[in-house]
Ligand SMILES: O=P(O)(O)O[C@H]1O[C@H](CO)[C@@H](O)[C@H]1O
């Protein structure tokens with residue numbers, strides 16, 4: 001049991017600073033943008049890659065905290081948030097495409113994540129699947145549909161090297177990167193990003209709820225197979241709105257169960 005005044009080592013927050021519900025973007029620059037959707041949001045802390053704001057949705061305390069890029073910082077952030085009382089997390093991120101049929105701008109809601117990250121392997125062996133919370137996934141899908149956003153559910157690759165995804169040919173380990181990418185494609189994976197597998201594994205181990213919504217910002221597979229030219233979408237608001245509306249419904253349902 002932690003002391004109620006104890007500041008967490010990395011996020012520099014204590015019990016009461018954050019809500020039970022937390023939205024988790026990767027980019028610290030996205031935090032205030034998301035916090036603008038909360039009632040009475042206030043900046044709480046900034047330390048390392050962790051920018052933290054807290055406000056309210058449906059009368060419940062809700063926080064927004066950036067995780068930075070990659071599994072190690074995401075896992076540390078999630079662990080420390082759990083230690084001070086958070087138990088429900090929605091990652092709001094961006095991803096690249098694997099499935100050529102998906103247009104940039106599509107919202108991807110992972111139903112599972114390929115565990116290419118290193119951090120999750122220091123929690124539980126790779127045979128254990130990285131899956132999000134079913135109720136949160138259902139809420140995200142329903143919110144995205146209701147808002148009229150094009151979305152796709154499926155498996156995402158989560159790796160540690162961004163440039164291993166984008167320039168595999170210049171890596172000494174290219175034989176593995178390229179073969180695995182083709183395997184994921186053949187098996188029907190839809191997108192590639194860097195944090196969800198770690199977040200899902202750490203959440204399973206900590207017995208907390210977690211899911212993700214991602215903006216598909218660019219799909220090189222589509223550019224290559226359909227000659228579309230470069231198409232990049234950067235507007236993250238649909239992913240934020242989807243996560244916020246989903247969370248509103250989760251909070252409302254949680255209140256009914258209490
Ligand atoms: O947009 P965010 O949440 O940072 O997510 C994606 O973007 C970063 C790489 O550009 C990685 O963190 C990846 O997972």
Ligand SMILES: O=c1cc[nH]c(=O)[nH]1
Nearest residue numbers: 094095096192193194
């Ligand atoms: O292609 C992409 C886009 C965002 N994030 C990634 O990890 N890959």
